[in-house]
Amino acid sequence: MGEAIQYECSNNIAWIRLNRTDKLNSFNEIMHKEMLLALKDAERNQEVRCIVITGNGRAFSAGEDLEGVTDDLDHGEVIRSRYTPVILQISRSKKPIVSAVNGVAAGSGLSLALACDFRLLHEKAKLVQAFIHVGLIPDSGNLFYLPKLIGHAKAMELAVFGEKISSQQAMELGLATKVITEDAWDNEVQSFALTLACLPTKAFGLIKEQLSRSWEMPLDEFLEAESYSQRIAGLSYDHKEGVIAFKEKRKPDFQGN
Template identity: 50%
Template sequence: MFQTITYEVTDRVAVITMNRPDKFNAFTERMHKEIIEALKQAQKDQDVRCILFTGAGRAFNAGQDLGDVIGQEVDFGGFLRERYNPMVLQFQKTEKPIVAAINGVAAGAGMSVALACDLRVISEKASLVNAFVNIGLVPDSGGCYFLPRIVGLGKALELAMLGEKITADEAYRIGLVNQVFPAEDFAEQALAYARKLASLPTKGIGLIKRTMYKGLQMDLEQTLEYEAYAQEIAGKTADYEEGVTAFIEKRAPFFTGQ
C-alpha cells in the first residue's frame, strides 16, 4: 500500500516509519501523501491508541529531497501550501498521542515535523538541525509555530538564526525532547514509551491534546470555557468510570480507550 513509509500496528501502537534510508528519509510529494494517509488510518483504527513516528536507517529525516526541486523555478509558498502544510495539520488533527522517535539526524523540515508531534524521544547519538538559515530560508512546516512554544522565543530565535547542530543532551536540557534513550536499544525503549501511552485513556488524551493546542490561540476566559466543554465529554467516557472505580477499589485501572 505504501512506497515511501511502512505502517505496522503492534501492541496498540501504530508505528509509522519513513522508509527512504538511502536518501536519509528526505521528503517527497509521495511521502507527504502517504504520511497523511497513515495518520488518518491510525485515527480511524480503534485498536490504535498511540502513534510512533520514526525513520529507517541512520536518519530520522533530512528535510526536503532537493532532487525534487533543484533545477526548477520553485514557488516556495505554493510548494508549502500544497505539500507540507496539509501534512503538519494532520498531525494536529489526529486525536491520539503521537511520539516522534528521533533515531538519527532530524534536519530542516525533518526537525519541524518532529516538533509537530506531541512528544519526542531521541537516541543519545541523534541530533537536530534547524538548517533553513544555512541556505537563506525561513523555518517552515510549523517550525516558527512550535519551536518558540516549546523552548521559548529567545532560544528559538537562537536555534533558527544560527542553524547549528543540537545534540541529544542539549535538546533534552532545553526541553526540546522529552526523553533520551541509549542508542543500542533505542527502538525498544521508544516503543515501550509509546506502549505506556497506549495503555492510558485514549479519548481523554485526545481531549487534552485538542484543548491544549486550542488554548495556545485563546485567552484565559475562552480556555476555561473550552476546558469545561472538554470535561463534559471526558466525564461520559468508559475510561472515566473505570478510573473512578479503580480508585475506590484501590487497584490499578484498566483503560480501554473508550
C-alpha cells in the same frame, strides 16, 4: 503503505517508518502522500491508541529532498500542498503521536518532530535548523512550535544560526521528552508507546486540545471550553473505569473510549 513509508499496527500502536534510506529519509511528493494516508488511517483505526513516527536507517529525516529543487520551484506551493496537510493532520489527531528521532532530523524533518506530542531522541541524534543554510526560513510549522517549546529568544538563535543540536542539548532546552541510549533504543521506544497506548485516549485528546487553546483564548473562554471538555471526559467509559478502579484499589484497565 508503499516504499517511501512503512506502516504497520500492532499492540494498539501504529508505526510509521520513513523509508527513503538512501536519501536519509528526505521528503518527496510520494513520501508526503504516503505519510498523510498513514496518519489518516491510524486516526480512523479504533484499535490504534498511539502513533509512532520514526526513520529507517541512520536518519530520522534530512528534510526536503533538494534534488527536486529547481529555479522555478514555488516553495510556497510545496508547503501548502505537501507539508501543511501532514502538519495539520498531526495537530488535529486525538491520539498521542511520538517522534522517535533515531538519527539526524534536519529542516522539515525537525519540523515534523516538533509537531509531534512527544520527542524521543536517540543518544546520537542531531537536530538541525538547516533552512538558513540554503537561504530559506524554517517552515512546516517549525516557528509555530519551536518558541512555544523553548521560548522566543532561543528559537530566534536556532533559526538564524542553524547549528547542530546534540540530544543532550535538546534535553536541556526542553526539545526532548527523553534521550535513549543505543542499547536500549528499541525497547524503550516500544515501552514508551505502550504506556501511552494504555492511557485513557479520549482524555488525552481533550488535554491536547485544551493545551492548544490555551495559547489563543482569553481566560473566560478557556474556562468555558474546559468545562465542556470535562463534561465529555466525564461521560467516557475510561472515567467510569478509573473511578471504579480507584475504589477497588486496583490498576484501571482503560479502553480508550
